[in-house]
Amino acid sequence: MRNKILSFLLFFVLLTGAACSPQVAPTAVASTAPPATQAATVAPEPRRLRVLAAASLTESLTELGQLFESQNPGVTVSFQFADSEQLAGQLEQGQAADVFASASKKYMDAAVAAGRVIKYDPKTFVSNRLVVIFPKDNPAGLQELKDLAQAGLKLNLVDSSLPVGQSALDFLEKASKDEQFGAGFSAEVLQNVIAYENDAQAVVTKVSSGEAQAGIVYVSDLRADVAQKIASLEIPDSLNATVPYPIAAIADSQSPDLAAAFVSLVLSAPGQQLLAKYNFIPAVTGSASSAGFMVTDALGRAVRFEKAPERIVLAGKGLFMVADAIYLFPEAGQRIVALSSTNQGTGNFIPLIDPAFSAKITLDSSAGAEQIAAAQPDCVIMKSSNANSLGKALEAVKIPVVYLDFETPEQYPRDLKTLGQLFQNPEQAARLSAYFQDKADAIAQAVSGLTEAQKPRTLLLYYSEKDGAVAFNVPPMGWMQTLEIKTAGGAPVWADANPGSGWTKVNFEQVAAWNPDVIFVVAYSSPINEVTAMLKADPQWKNLKAVQENRLYGFATDVYSWDQPDTRWILGLAWVAGKLHPDLFPDLDITQTAQAFYQDLYGMDQATFQKSILPEFKGDLP
Amino acid sequence: MLWLSALLAVVFGISVFLGRYPAPGFMPLERLFSDEMARSLLLNLRLPRLLTALLLGMSLAASGAVFQMIFGNPLVEPGFLGVSQGAAFGAAFSIIFLSNTAWAVQVFAAIFACLGLGFSYLLARRVRYGGWVLRLVLAGIAVSALFSAGVGVLKYIADPLSQLPEITFWLLGSLTSLTWPQFWAILPAVTLGLFVAFQMRWRLNLLSLSDETAFSLGAAPGWERTLLLVVVVIATSAVISVAGMVGWIGLIIPHIARRIFGADARYSLPGSMLIGAIFAILCDDLARVMFAGEIPLGILTSLIGAAIFMLLMMRPQVAVKQ
Numbered sequence: 053m054r055n056k057i058l059s060f061l062l063f064f065v066l067l068t069g070a071a072c073s074p075q076v077a078p079t080a081v082a083s084t085a086p087p088a089t090q091a092a093t094v095a096p097e098p099r100r101l102r103v104l105a106a107a108s109l110t111e112s113l114t115e116l117g118q119l120f121e122s123q124n125p126g127v128t129v130s131f132q133f134a135d136s137e138q139l140a141g142q143l144e145q146g147q148a149a150d151v152f153a154s155a156s157k158k159y160m161d162a163a164v165a166a167g168r169v170i171k172y173d174p175k176t177f178v179s180n181r182l183v184v185i186f187p188k189d190n191p192a193g194l195q196e197l198k199d200l201a202q203a204g205l206k207l208n209l210v211d212s213s214l215p216v217g218q219s220a221l222d223f224l225e226k227a228s229k230d231e232q233f234g235a236g237f238s239a240e241v242l243q244n245v246i247a248y249e250n251d252a253q254a255v256v257t258k259v260s261s262g263e264a265q266a267g268i269v270y271v272s273d274l275r276a277d278v279a280q281k282i283a284s285l286e287i288p289d290s291l292n293a294t295v296p297y298p299i300a301a302i303a304d305s306q307s308p309d310l311a312a313a314f315v316s317l318v319l320s321a322p323g324q325q326l327l328a329k330y331n332f333i334p335a336v337t338g339s340a341s342s343a344g345f346m347v348t349d350a351l352g353r354a355v356r357f358e359k360a361p362e363r364i365v366l367a368g369k370g371l372f373m374v375a376d377a378i379y380l381f382p383e384a385g386q387r388i389v390a391l392s393s394t395n396q397g398t399g400n401f402i403p404l405i406d407p408a409f410s411a412k413i414t415l416d417s418s419a420g421a422e423q424i425a426a427a428q429p430d431c432v433i434m435k436s437s438n439a440n441s442l443g444k445a446l447e448a449v450k451i452p453v454v455y456l457d458f459e460t461p462e463q464y465p466r467d468l469k470t471l472g473q474l475f476q477n478p479e480q481a482a483r484l485s486a487y488f489q490d491k492a493d494a495i496a497q498a499v500s501g502l503t504e505a506q507k508p509r510t511l512l513l514y515y516s517e518k519d520g521a522v523a524f525n526v527p528p529m530g531w532m533q534t535l536e537i538k539t540a541g542g543a544p545v546w547a548d549a550n551p552g553s554g555w556t557k558v559n560f561e562q563v564a565a566w567n568p569d570v571i572f573v574v575a576y577s578s579p580i581n582e583v584t585a586m587l588k589a590d591p592q593w594k595n596l597k598a599v600q601e602n603r604l605y606g607f608a609t610d611v612y613s614w615d616q617p618d619t620r621w622i623l624g625l626a627w628v629a630g631k632l633h634p635d636l637f638p639d640l641d642i643t644q645t646a647q648a649f650y651q652d653l654y655g656m657d658q659a660t661f662q663k664s665i666l667p668e669f670k671g672d673l674p
Numbered sequence: 675m676l677w678l679s680a681l682l683a684v685v686f687g688i689s690v691f692l693g694r695y696p697a698p699g700f701m702p703l704e705r706l707f708s709d710e711m712a713r714s715l716l717l718n719l720r721l722p723r724l725l726t727a728l729l730l731g732m733s734l735a736a737s738g739a740v741f742q743m744i745f746g747n748p749l750v751e752p753g754f755l756g757v758s759q760g761a762a763f764g765a766a767f768s769i770i771f772l773s774n775t776a777w778a779v780q781v782f783a784a785i786f787a788c789l790g791l792g793f794s795y796l797l798a799r800r801v802r803y804g805g806w807v808l809r810l811v812l813a814g815i816a817v818s819a820l821f822s823a824g825v826g827v828l829k830y831i832a833d834p835l836s837q838l839p840e841i842t843f844w845l846l847g848s849l850t851s852l853t854w855p856q857f858w859a860i861l862p863a864v865t866l867g868l869f870v871a872f873q874m875r876w877r878l879n880l881l882s883l884s885d886e887t888a889f890s891l892g893a894a895p896g897w898e899r900t901l902l903l904v905v906v907v908i909a910t911s912a913v914i915s916v917a918g919m920v921g922w923i924g925l926i927i928p929h930i931a932r933r934i935f936g937a938d939a940r941y942s943l944p945g946s947m948l949i950g951a952i953f954a955i956l957c958d959d960l961a962r963v964m965f966a967g968e969i970p971l972g973i974l975t976s977l978i979g980a981a982i983f984m985l986l987m988m989r990p991q992v993a994v995k996q
Binding site: 415416417418419420421422423425426428440441442443444445448449450553554 | 693694695696697711714715718719720774831832833838850851852853854962965966967968
C-alpha cells in the first residue's frame with residue numbers, strides 16, 4: 053500500500069512532466085548600426101588654441117590635439133602640461149588660455165573661484181582609478197588583493213603628499229574595514245613597503261624592472277612602453293577611489309568657439325575612445341563603447357554594460373506599455389530577441405512596427421529566470437513592479453536587468469533618458485522627451501485660462517467584466533487617466549472615491565449621485581463600442597445628464613486604449629481635450645494627429661497607418 | 675527511514691539538473707563545464723530554490739504532524755488553524771507598512787501566526803457545542819476568515835504597482851525568484867524549529883494523551899505543548915515568509931507518514947519531514963519545469979494534495995491510529 057501511494061505520486065509527476073512541450077530555440081539577430089561620426093568644422097585663417105592640462109594627460113591630450121588640428125585646418129593647438137595646482141595658480145595670476153583640463157576637482161574649483169571658469173561649466177571628461185600592478189612573471193605569486201599582506205612582499209608606493217599616494221592609503225584603510233581583509237590588513241601591507249616614491253612613474257619603472265614586486269598606482273600611469281612587462285589586479289569599486297578629471301573652457305578665452313569645439317571633441321565618442329586607450333576611464337556615458345558604459349534605471353540602480361547589449365529580452369508582466377516606449381528607439385527592433393506578451397486582449401501593436409517580430413521568441417508573461425536565460429540575453433528590460441518576483445533571480449545569475457516605469461508624465465523623461473543611455477542614443481531620448489513635453493504643454497496652455505467653474509465635471513469609468521461580473525471602476529488620483537483629464541481641463545468628480553492606489557469599484561448609485569457633465573468609458577478586454585451602446589440604451593443610465601446631452605464617450609482606442617500610460621497617452625490627452633473643450637480646439641483633427649504621432653515616433657508611413665491602425669479605431673473616434 | 679532519505683537524495687540530485695535552461699527538461703552534465711550561465715543558474719537559482727523547497731516541505735509536514743498529534747485531530751494543519759493566514763497577514767502587513775526585508779517579513783509572519791494559533795485555540799475552548807475536533811476546526815475557520823479579510827483590506831490599500839503584485843504572488847505560494855539571501859534568512863528559524871521538534875518526537879506521543887495521563891507519565895503537558903507548537907509555528911512562518919501560502923502539505927503528508935510508519939511519533943515525525951521534503955521538491959519541479967510560465971506552487975500542492983487526500987479517505991482501511 054505504502055509503495056502504491058508513492059508510485060502514484062511518481063506516476064503523476066511523470067505524466068504531467070511528459071506533457072510539457074519543447075520551447076522555440078533562440079535565434080540570432082543582426083548587429084547594430086555604427087554610431088554617427090563627428091562632422092568636421094572648417095576654419096580658414098591660422099589660429100591658435102592654448103590648452104593647460106594636468107601632466108598625467110600629456111600623451112593622451114597631445115594625440116587628441118593632433119586629431120583636433122586635423123579636423124580644424126589652420127588651427128594649432130599648443131599645450132602646457134604641468135601639475136594641476138601650478139596651472140590653477142597661473143590661471144589665478146591671469147595667464148591667457150583657452151581650455152583648462154585638471155587632474156582634480158579641487159584645482160578646477162580654484163580656477164572657478166578666481167573667475168577664470170564659469171561655475172557650471174566644468175565637466176568630468178575622464179576618471180582615474182587605482183590598480184595594483186606587479187611584474188608579469190609575478191615573483192611574489194600575487195593572486196588576489198589579500199596577498200598584498202603576505203610577509204616579505206616588496207611593495208612600492210607613491211608618497212602620500214601626492215593624490216595617488218593618498219588614494220592608495222585610503223584603499224588600504226577601506227579594505228581593513230572589510231571583513232574579507234581583516235582589521236590588520238592595512239598595517240600588514242604597509243610593513244611590506246620598500247619605498248615611497250615622489251611620482252607614480254618611478255613606481256611603474258621599479259615594478260617593470262622587477263625591483264619591486266608590487267605597486268599601487270592609477271591606471272593612467274601605466275605607460276604603453278611598459279605595459280608588456282606589467283600585469284595588474286583590479287581593485288573593486290567599493291574599495292577604490294574614482295578620481296574625476298574636470299575640463300572647461302576659459303571664460304575670457306580669445307577663441308571661445310575653438311575652446312568649445314575642443315571640449316566637445318574631448319567629450320565626444322572618438323575623444324573618449326582615444327582617452328580610454330591611455331587607460332583613462334571615459335566619463336561620458338554611452339560614448340565609449342569599447343570601455344563600457346553605465347545606465348541608471350527607474351529604481352535608481354546603476355547598471356554597467358561592457359558593450360552595447362545586442363540580445364535584449366523584454367520580460368515580465370505589464371509589458372506592452374513599456375515595450376511601446378522602448379520601440380520609440382529605432383535601435384530597439386534589431387536588438388530585441390525575445391519579449392513577453394504585448395497583447396492586451398485586443399491585438400498586438402509590436403508586429404506592426406517590428407518587421408522582424410515573427411523571428412522573435414515569445415515568452416510567457418510569468419516566465420521564470422531560467423526560461424529567460426535560455427534566450428541568452430545580455431540585457432533584460434522589465435517594469436519595475438517585476439523587480440522582486442523576477443528581477444532579483446536574473447541579477448543573481450549576473451544577467452543585467454534594467455527597470456522602467458513609464459507610469460506618469462513625470463516618469464517619461466526619466467525613463468526615456470535611461471533608454472537613451474542603454475541604446476547610446478541620448479539625442480533620441482532628448483528629442484522624445486521634448487516631443488511629449490511640448491504636446492502636453494500646448495494643451496495645458498490652451499486650457500490655462502479656464503476657471504474652475506468652466507471645467508466640466510468629468511468621470512472616467514473602467515468597465516470590466518472580470519469573473520463574469522460587470523463592474524465600474526475609477527482610477528486613483530495619481531494615475532495617467534486622472535492626469536489626462538486634469539491636464540485637458542476637466543474636473544474629476546471621483547476625487548474622494550478612490551483613496552487607494554489601484555482601480556476602485558463604484559456602483560451606479562454613486563455615478564448617479566455624481567451625475568457628471570461628461571463620462572469617459574474605457575474597456576480593455578471588452579469591445580468598447582458595444583459597451584457604450586449598451587450603456588446609452590440602459591434605462592437607468594438614460595437619466596444621467598451626460599447621456600442625455602450625448603457626452604458619454606467610449607475612450608479612443610486603436611490597438612490599445614489611449615487612456616493608459618502607454619506612449620498613446622499623449623494622443624489620449626489631445627482627444628480628451630477635444631471632447632471636453634471643442635471650442636478651444638476647433639482645428640483638432642484627431643485622425644491627422646494620430647497619423648502624425650505614428651509617423652513622428654514610429655516612422656510609420658501613411659499607407660501602413662491606413663491599413664493597420666485606422667481600421668482599429670474604436671471608441672468615439674471618427 | 676533510510677530508504678526515504680536515499681529517495682530524498684535521489685530526487686534532490688535529479689531535480690538539480692531539471693529545469694528550463696538550456697531547454698526544458700534535463701540539463702546534460704557536461705553542459706555544466708562548458709557553459710558558465712548553466713553553472714550560475716544551477717548554483718545561484720536552482721540550488722537555493724531546491725533547498726528552500728526541502729525546508730518548506732519538512733517544516734509544513736512537521737508542523738502538520740505536531741498539530742495533528744497535540745490537538746488529537748487528524749484534520750488540522752497550519753492552514754486550518756489560522757497559522758498560515760495569520761502569517762500571511764503579518765507578512766502583508768510588514769510589506770505595506772514596515773519593511774519588505776526578509777527579516778521583518780519573517781518576524782511579523784511568525785508573530786501573527788502565533789497569534790492566529792493562540793486565538794484559534796482559545797476560541798475553540800470557548801465554543802459551547804460539538805466535540806473538541808469539531809470545535810477546533812470551527813474556531814480555525816473563523817480565525818482564518820478573520821485574517822483572510824485582513825489580508826483583503828491590506829490588498830486594497832497596497833500600491834498596485836509595487837506592493838500588490840508582491841502580495842498576490844505570495845498568497846498563491848511560489849518559490850520563483852528565490853535566491854541564497856532568502857534561504858539563509860530562513861535557515862536559522864527553520865533549523866531551530868525542526869531540531870526541537872525532532873528532539874521532542876518521543877515526548878510528542880505523551881503530549882498527545884490527555885493531560886492527566888501525560889502528567890502521570892512525567893511530562894509537563896502545558897508548557898511542553900506550547901513550546902512544541904511555538905517552535906513549529908516559527909519554522910512554518912519562516913518558510914511561509916519566503917514561499918507564501920503553500921497548502922495541503924501539512925495535512926496530507928502526516929497521514930501518509932502514519933500509514934507507513936504507524937502512529938508512533940518517533941518514526942512518523944521524521945518520516946513526515948522526509949516525505950514532505952520529497953513532495954515539496956517534486957511539486958516545485960513541476961511548477962518550474964512544466965510550462966514556459968511558472969505555475970504557482972500553492973496551486974500544485976493543493977491540487978495534488980487534495981487528490982491524494984481524497985484517495986486516502988476513500989480507502990476503507992484508513993484510520994488514524996492513536
